[in-house]
Amino acid sequence: MDIIGDRYSERVIGNVLRFGSQLANAQSAVFFWLDDQFEFSATDEFNMPGDFISQYLREIRSVDPLATRELSQRKARVEMLHGDAARSSGSWSNYVNYLESHGFGDEVDMLLWSGDRPVAGMAMFRPVDKTAPFAADHRDWGGIQVHLEHMIQMHCKVRADRVRLSLAGRYGLQPREIELTGILVQGARNAEIAEAMGISVSTVKTHIVNILDKMGVHSRAEIAACINYLQFD
Incomplete structure (x- = not known):
């Protein structure tokens, strides 16, 4: 992250x-x-x-x-x-x-x-x-x-570590799912995420569906909002 x-x-x-x-x-x-x-x-x-x-x-x-x-x-x-x-x-x-x-x-x-x-x-x-x-x-x-x-x-590294641990501990996200959220919140499209992670677009979509379900949110914007909150939680 x-x-x-x-x-x-x-x-x-x-x-x-x-x-x-x-x-x-x-x-x-x-x-x-x-x-x-x-x-x-x-x-x-x-x-x-x-x-x-x-x-x-x-x-x-x-x-x-x-x-x-x-x-x-x-x-x-x-x-x-x-x-x-x-x-x-x-x-x-x-x-x-x-x-x-x-x-x-x-x-x-x-x-x-x-x-x-x-x-x-x-x-x-x-x-x-x-x-x-x-x-x-x-x-x-x-x-x-x-x-x-x-x-x-409030150093970016400490905030990132806080988010990573919260996503894993609170929501049960796996390392690759956490990696994906870090790219997603920067505004990347599915194809860009797939290229960055070396996976297919369909795999990206599957990961996003799983992330939405685990975090209990309904959109990419809500994922980003939740991660922004976790930085300062």
Whole structure:
């Protein structure tokens, strides 16, 4: 399910990176989206070393004590490298060495949720020579996380994810039916949908009949209206 981008979505990630870094007194930061397995699938960076992410993906992800999948499973929202949970990891010292090789001495991660699942996150870093670790800095970390989480809710990717999950969970649409609705709401005709999806026009018509029945609506316009509502539900 794709939702057409907008100017807000184009600006919001840069704003999240800047505001989050300022609020946390962090030198550098990475914003990342999470896939359905709670692994990060794309990143934006603020003041990061050029090879940090590539080395992380190539060598370090498996020893990360702040790994997004584990944080997601624990329903964590804020976790710090020098906090008790991270320090209990057997790979903690290896990860610290990796950070220090890039000039970082500490890290705080925040998962940003939409509904009952995390959809994105922020990793923020302080340099080795910063005196106070995040864990000893008595900021309102929960409040910062809530603020950043609120900022991304109207991003087109979060709205699209919200629609996709609602169509599957609330109405029982299958992945190909959800894909079709994403094309349909952009005003595509049956032939254009068929070409985009690599299926016949008759199959498109069958899918649309099934979608109308599952969603309890009677026209393509009502499908579009329902999807528009689900973006903000």
